[in-house]
Amino acid sequence: MVRDENSKGVGIEIPNAKKLNKMSVGRAALLDSSTLKLKPRPDYLAMLVKFLDNEAIKVISGMRRCGKSSLLIMLAEYLREMGIPQKNIVMANFESSEFFDVTDYRSLTAWLYKRMDEPEHYYVLLDEVQLVDHWERAINALRVDADVDIYLTGSNAYLLSSQLATLLSGRYEEINVYPLSFKEFMNYAGLSDRRLGLERYLRFGGLPPVVDQGDDCQLAETMLSGIYNTVVVKDVAQHVQIRNMSVLGDVARFLADTTGSSVAITNIERRLASAHRKTAGGTVERYVQGLVDAFLFSRAQRYDLKGGAYLQGGEKYYPADLGIRNMLLDFPAGDLGFALENVVYNELLVRGFHVRVGKLGNIEVDFIATKGETKLAIQVTATMLDEKTRQRELAPLRQLVTKSANEGLRRMVLTYDTVGLGVVDGIEIVNAIDWLLE
Structure with missing residues (x-):
């Protein structure tokens, strides 16, 4: 899919942390992979909202179970509450059995373009993307070819930093997520x-x-x-x-x-x-x-x-x-x-x-x-x-x-x-x- 130069990201208001804290996490975000109810982390969500549609790839890094996946779900719900259609929010958690067949950059690219079948603006949220071989090639091509705002999470600093530095130098923002303060x-x-x-x-x-x-x-x-x-x-x-x-x-x-x-x-x-x-x-x-x-x-x-x-x-x-x-x-x-x-x-x-x-x-x-x-x-x-x-x-x-x-x-x-x-x-x-x- 070729980028439509007339297509623009939706203008989204950046709320303060207090507003984000009160925001509902919604029906699609009630449960994470461990079936525990999500609780808001407004400071981190505010960081992501601040970077919406700024053309840089957003990389959310941190140790496992510190809340990265939940943060992506909260971001998706925020986008829905701001009027973004569900079909324009493309999400994947590569630890899920649903994505066992998405093993390399070719199958990742095919899966993404199957979801993005119209020349529109999409939000792409990929969780634990380092599990896909040579994922950075698919992400770089997606950034060039499509009208997208990309969010990635990963649990290994070496894989994320080394591969991003190779292909995406100067074109990404890193948000470090820590266990609860x-x-x-x-x-x-x-x-x-x-x-x-x-x-x-x-x-x-x-x-x-x-x-x-x-x-x-x-x-x-x-x-x-x-x-x-x-x-x-x-x-x-x-x-x-x-x-x-x-x-x-x-x-x-x-x-x-x-x-x-x-x-x-x-x-x-x-x-x-x-x-x-x-x-x-x-x-x-x-x-x-x-x-x-x-x-x-x-x-x-x-x-x-x-x-x-x-x-x-x-x-x-x-x-x-x-x-x-x-x-x-x-x-x-x-x-x-x-x-x-x-x-x-x-x-x-x-x-x-x-x-x-x-x-x-x-x-x-x-x-x-x-x-x-x-x-x-x-x-x-x-x-x-x-x-x-x-x-x-x-x-x-x-x-x-x-x-x-x-x-x-x-x-x-x-x-x-x-x-x-x-x-x-x-x-x-x-x-x-x-x-x-x-």
């Missing part, structure tokens, strides 16, 4: 008690299917295990070509166990060797990258605040979801400081910040976060009530103010404490729950 979690679960809510969030995380299990710990743990195993098999093992799944599990547990600490590949090698699973450093690196590409972990690089350059080695890895981390470690007790650090890191990503670990000589700042003109320097600690701890957490932030490159930097310490808050030497001491619920 703490604020989203409280609304999603219908909770009002902040402390109890945080306890549950720190234990079981914010993946929507897990949150849907409510207070049933056994079901939540079973769901987390199932999600992790699916990610490992479908998004890591196939991509990295894993020969020894037990070694991959050991690498994942090592990263989970060292959350908030600098990680060296040699340390992982030694851990594997001590467990009689000797593995070459290059293989370990591939396994780590595979876990990052599947969005199970995120890498925070070290940044020299004096020289303004990235430092090699010693990166930190943070699990994308606290529930997955705890499942890997058999739900350990305590560890509240590192758990809070993980939550803060993930929250910064959700808010759109680029996050690094700050280094100033021998001093380290937990997070240096930037977004446009906004710059944050953040220390995270369970408590500052002990004077020695208080001075230790404030010291790195005090030094930053002397560097001209750090002008305009907002310095903060986030803590569970509810007393001793305020501003000290220009450094804000803030209750972490207050900050998370901003």
Whole structure:
């Protein structure tokens, strides 16, 4: 089908998040593949609506079960409510048995053009598109030949980024979808008690299917295990070509166990060797990258605040979801400081910040976060009530103010404490729950 140059996309009003939150998810969007009712995520839906008909391909990325499929369904319902005919909304979930015969770019192209049999404007929403061999060839041809607005989801960063960069460089927008933030979690679960809510969030995380299990710990743990195993098999093992799944599990547990600490590949090698699973450093690196590409972990690089350059080695890895981390470690007790650090890191990503670990000589700042003109320097600690701890957490932030490159930097310490808050030497001491619920 050739693009009709006289055909234009329908002008669509961009509602605010409050309006999107109240919007019905409709009859066609009542159930997702796990038969759980959809609940709106208005901030993400607002992002998609903002990009409607802007000619770029929209790529929705994130780990499995974080809500990408549900977001596509909500977008389709939004389009229907705005008057777009159902026949002009072309949807496919390539994990469904309905699409077992759509295996490569040729069969994908044939299926799409069969649905798009009139010279009209279409919205094409394709879920887990990386399961189709050479899918990018079909998408690129569709973009050139047809009058379409294209939305894709995928659960492997390598497949999406590498193939899109090859054919579609500069012609796509990426929307990163994360598990529920703490604020989203409280609304999603219908909770009002902040402390109890945080306890549950720190234990079981914010993946929507897990949150849907409510207070049933056994079901939540079973769901987390199932999600992790699916990610490992479908998004890591196939991509990295894993020969020894037990070694991959050991690498994942090592990263989970060292959350908030600098990680060296040699340390992982030694851990594997001590467990009689000797593995070459290059293989370990591939396994780590595979876990990052599947969005199970995120890498925070070290940044020299004096020289303004990235430092090699010693990166930190943070699990994308606290529930997955705890499942890997058999739900350990305590560890509240590192758990809070993980939550803060993930929250910064959700808010759109680029996050690094700050280094100033021998001093380290937990997070240096930037977004446009906004710059944050953040220390995270369970408590500052002990004077020695208080001075230790404030010291790195005090030094930053002397560097001209750090002008305009907002310095903060986030803590569970509810007393001793305020501003000290220009450094804000803030209750972490207050900050998370901003």
